Amino acid sequence: MLDLGCGAGRHAFEVLRRGADVVALDMNAAELGKVTAMFAAMDAAGEVPAGTSAGTAIGDATAMPFADGSFDRVIAAEVLEHILDDQRAMNELARVLRPGGRAAVTVPRWLPERICWGLSEDYHNTPGGHVRIYTRVELEAKLKRAGLAVGAHHHAHGLHSPYWWLKCAVGVHNDAHPLARAYHRLLVWDIMKRPLLTRAAERALNPVLGKSLVVYLRKPARGSMATQMEDLAEHDHAAA
Secondary structure, three states: OEEEOOOOOHHHHHHHHOOOOEEEEEOOHHHHHHHHHHHHHHHHOOOOOOOOOEEEEEOEOOEOOOOOOOEEEEEEEOOHHHOOOHHHHHHHHHHHEEEEEEEEEEEEOHHHHHHHHHHOOOOOOOOOOOOOOOOHHHHHHHHHHOOOEEEEEEEEOOOHHHHHHHHHHHOOOOOOOHHHHHHHHHHHHHHHHOOHHHHHHHHHHHHHHOOEEEEEEEOOOOOOHHHHHHHHHHHHHHHO
16 A cells, blocks of 8 residues: 555554555655654554555655556545646556555545635645645546546545634644644544544534545556446547
8 A cells, every 4th residue: 555645654554553565655754754663663562463564765746666556555645735746646646556456535625725725825825835726526537537437535524624724814833822722632632532522523514614525546457348338438428
């Protein structure tokens, strides 16, 4: 499994715990050093299933240092909105995914993100910040252009949208603001403890306020009967 643009490595850690061989890719060497240290700490604590492996790689999402079809699964969480040539990154994602492999891509959802941009220039106009706001139609169209079949989608992190609106209102970099600090503590507590009350609240909020759009994808297995039928249907539709 490839964790593309892994950042602090949250997804890589969880997938490793579930028994996958993991590669965490990022451009930030300092972040990758922390991820490597956490992999070692997890192994020492007995959290890594026997026979699994984990490693890191420094690389650019638009030119990844992997052979074609290297991965059975790819996660790209909150990455594409940072990349100027996002289509090239999606093409690379499709290239390194094996035929028949699956991927999950998440980006900030249009409405919560648009509110953040409206509240704060600093939220997005900073080095390494967000360079676009996706609609689901645009995201899925680009992923299809990369050769991926689009499956189900949903929205996630409904509790996080109000937090970011608050941060934008009081100052994105003002971590000392008492309201922002209190809300951040709530989110950390929720992530660590997963209490029923906040889990139920987030499930209720996700369809309306979910901060992230999550799209599931499959790389068609070329030569399969299902793929040939899909290709034929697409050809007939284009001809019509």
